[in-house]
Amino acid sequence: MKRVKMIVAYDGTNYSGWQIQPNGVTIEQKLNEALSALLGESIKVTGASRTDAGVHSLGNVCIFDTETRMPAEKISYAVNQRLPEDIVVQDSCEVPMDFHPRFSKSRKTYEYRILNRKFRMPTRRLDTYFYHYDLDVEKMKAAASYLVGEHDFKSFASVKMQSETSIRTIYSCDVDKSGDIITIRVKGNGFLYNMVRIIAGTLIKVGAGDLEPEQMKDILAAEDRSAAGPTAPAHGLTMIGLEYEKSI
Known part of the structure; x- marks a missing residue:
């Protein structure tokens, strides 16, 4: 098991914000779907900032845990092939298991x-x-x-x-x-x-x-x-x- 940190840029125009909603497509949902399909396991990302509907980002941060053998730095390239054009992962890297994007200073x-x-x-x-x-x-x-x-x-x-x-x-x-x-x-x-x-x-x-x-x-x-x-x-x-x- 390893923890991967990603920096995510997106145009929030077409989304109901970051956080998964019962009625509406969100950034978190699209990332979970793309990563799960790529890595062949159920992935749930945790974001640093739960931006509202219509808000944009150049560098929101999220993490997820995975069993994959794919190097963390390669995940950004691979997952971008599965994401819509208005969501792009700018970087991915492995971080310590105790790192949390919201609770770290x-x-x-x-x-x-x-x-x-x-x-x-x-x-x-x-x-x-x-x-x-x-x-x-x-x-x-x-x-x-x-x-x-x-x-x-x-x-x-x-x-x-x-x-x-x-x-x-x-x-x-x-x-x-x-x-x-x-x-x-x-x-x-x-x-x-x-x-x-x-x-x-x-x-x-x-x-x-x-x-x-x-x-x-x-x-x-x-x-x-x-x-x-x-x-x-x-x-x-x-x-x-x-x-x-x-x-x-």
């Missing part, structure tokens, strides 16, 4: 992209959120700076939150604009349910002039979901990847 990075222009751009409809009105990026940057550090992010968590604690550490929260694309890039030790999308929705309200940057302090202090902005649409969100603190 890591830094996760997400990006939320906003297409800020007068008209939609059809080629960016699947990976950016279109926002017609001009957004003040400098105000968004100022507001984002209040989120850096260890805070109780209850105001930025969905009411469906299942975590025991809403305290998280944000290492960086940057807002940049290149052409018509505004990118909110957030790195932290973990994220609550819908947290990055709520951060994005709140920063959009700041950029639109509905909130002042300094109000971010009050929103954090409120520890109340109703104090923050709306949950931005899923398709603007991409999980960039994970950095594990201990080398594996």
Whole structure:
């Protein structure tokens, strides 16, 4: 028996998220099916991040245990032949049996992209959120700076939150604009349910002039979901990847 770690990129447009659902095709389901057919045994992957329907990834991490003699580093090449074009394993390697992608200390990075222009751009409809009105990026940057550090992010968590604690550490929260694309890039030790999308929705309200940057302090202090902005649409969100603190 050995444990294999994979880095998986996917376009989440056509999927009901990562986690297997009773009604809907998911990333986890497609990986299980492809790996089971390839290796001739029942395979069930465990992912680091259960991304929502429509959310994309450049580097989600998952593991599975297998009896196969196929070298772990060859599995990525072989399984990609069985996966749809919108799911691609970027790397596979053997890891210690005690490694777990969710419970090992890591830094996760997400990006939320906003297409800020007068008209939609059809080629960016699947990976950016279109926002017609001009957004003040400098105000968004100022507001984002209040989120850096260890805070109780209850105001930025969905009411469906299942975590025991809403305290998280944000290492960086940057807002940049290149052409018509505004990118909110957030790195932290973990994220609550819908947290990055709520951060994005709140920063959009700041950029639109509905909130002042300094109000971010009050929103954090409120520890109340109703104090923050709306949950931005899923398709603007991409999980960039994970950095594990201990080398594996």
